[in-house]
Amino acid sequence: MKFVDEVRIQVKAGDGGHGAVSFRREKYIDRGGPNGGDGGNGGSVIFQADPQLTTLLDYRYQQHHRAKNGEGGMGNDCNGRSAEDLLLRVPVGTLIRDENTGEVLADLNDPGQKVVVCKGGRGGLGNMNFATSTRQTPRFAQDGTPGEERTLRLELKLLADVGLLGFPNAGKSTLISIVSRARPKIANYPFTTLVPNLGLVQYKDGLSFVMADIPGLIEGASEGVGLGHQFLRHVERCKVLIHLLDMGTETEDRDPLRDFDTLNGELRKYSEELSHKPQVVALNKLDLPHALERQDPVTRELQRRGIAVFPISCATGLGMQPLLDAVAEVLFTGRTDKLHVEPPPAPRAEKKAAAKKAPVKKAPVKKAPAKKAPVKKAPVKKAPVKKVAAKKAPAKKAPVKKVAAKKAPAKKAPVKKAAAKKAPARKTAARSAAGKASGAARRRRA
Ligand SMILES: Nc1nc2c(ncn2[C@@H]2O[C@H](COP(=O)(O)OP(=O)(O)OP(=O)(O)O)[C@@H](O)[C@H]2O)c(=O)[nH]1
Ligand SMILES: [Mg+2]
Secondary structure: OOOOOEEEEEEEEEOOOOOOOOEEOOOOOOOOOOOOOOOOOOOOOEEEEHHHHHHHHHHHHHHHHEOOOOOOOOOOOOOOOOOEEEEEEEOEEEEEEEEOOEEEEEEEEEOEEEEEEEEEOOOOOHHHHHHOOOOOOOOOOOOOOOOOEEEEEEEEOOOOOEEEOOOOOHHHHHHHHHOOOOOOOOOOOOOOOOOOOOEEOOOOOEEEEEEEOOOOOOOOOHOOOOOOOOHHHOOOOOOOOEEEOOOOOOOOOOOHHHHHHHHHHHHHHHOOHHHHOOOOEEOOOOOOHHHHHHHHHHHHHHHHHOOEEEEOOOOOOOOOHHHHHHHHHHHHOOHHHEEEEEHHOOOOOHHHHHHHHHHHHHHHHHHHHHHHHHHHHHHHHHHHHHHHHHHHHHHHHHHHHHHHHHHHHHHHHHHHHHHHHHHHHHHHHHHHHHHHHHHHHHHOOO
């Protein structure tokens, strides 16, 4: 079956039926009154995740989906029938977006999950609802409301736990065919895989996980080179990625380390979040002699960056168990210890040792004159000491003297001044007393 993972469709919910305007007309019943019924509700458009489906192919062929309108109200107090909802089944993992606004309306991740995307219109009220004591013949009814209409973009993002990444021909399809029952096409030419494949890997102790094999990526995939990078959407939900490096490639323009950096660059261009997902780096095709020759330098370089590598061969089954163990550990425990290694200390230690040794050798040569220098400096140092002492001595004396000199008169002065001030005060008193006495004597004389 053709794999379709993106479609654009138009959906419209049913309109509500109009309310009816009707009056009871019966023999011998005069002025029977209004009896127009309500309109029925329009059907809504509902999406449901169906685990039986794997592709959006059906929606490629039929792009317009309309739910039925509600039935109009009728006379004789009859309400119209509400329309049934339109149920659209999509594969689990379908993302429903509004094409015009880009808003994500729903992400159907769970089997059976349902979501109403367009609500049906409400039926209008018939004229019997509008009869009152003062308005006994309402000749109007309410119209039904129109159902919602939308243009949607459906995107299928496969629900895999582990995603396989690698250049074309790296052996991704071979790996998934070994560890699961998936049987994708495998051939010795690039872009054998054109659509993603899923495989269920039965791990130990009844644990299992889903692995997704996607078409190979090449440099410039973000600009549409090769099959582009739209298939990366299918590994967006993966919890861990296996990055397969083709160690057996014999073309000159390809190099495992350069491939590794290129692919990570493309990942970053697609989504920063995806590029930060844990990666299990596996060196594939290590059954080939020229691949073995490359193993050491590639391993060393990646370990220098702190990345653990898993040597494997999909042809012989070498290294499959450690690879699956590492994947399962990240998946089931969330620990990524196995994916990182301590960068080998040897080259750094050597560099540091070399860096340390160099100045050690030079040091004694420089120290010789350095020793003389302090000898010369000694008198220089003494001089300021003396100066300081010399300066300090008078400095200490000076303020003491000054303070004493200043304080002595300062203390005396106010005393003297006070006495001086007080003295005249006493004199004036004496004078005034004398004045008074002489005045009294003069008066007595007179
Ligand atoms: N010698 C050897 N050949 C391998 C190994 N793994 C894969 N191959 C071969 O490599 C070729 C490509 O393998 P595929 O599994 O189709 O590679 P792919 O990564 O799925 O390639 P695309 O689908 O084009 O992206 C096939 O001829 C495989 O037989 C391996 O471990 N050793
Ligand atoms: Mg393939």
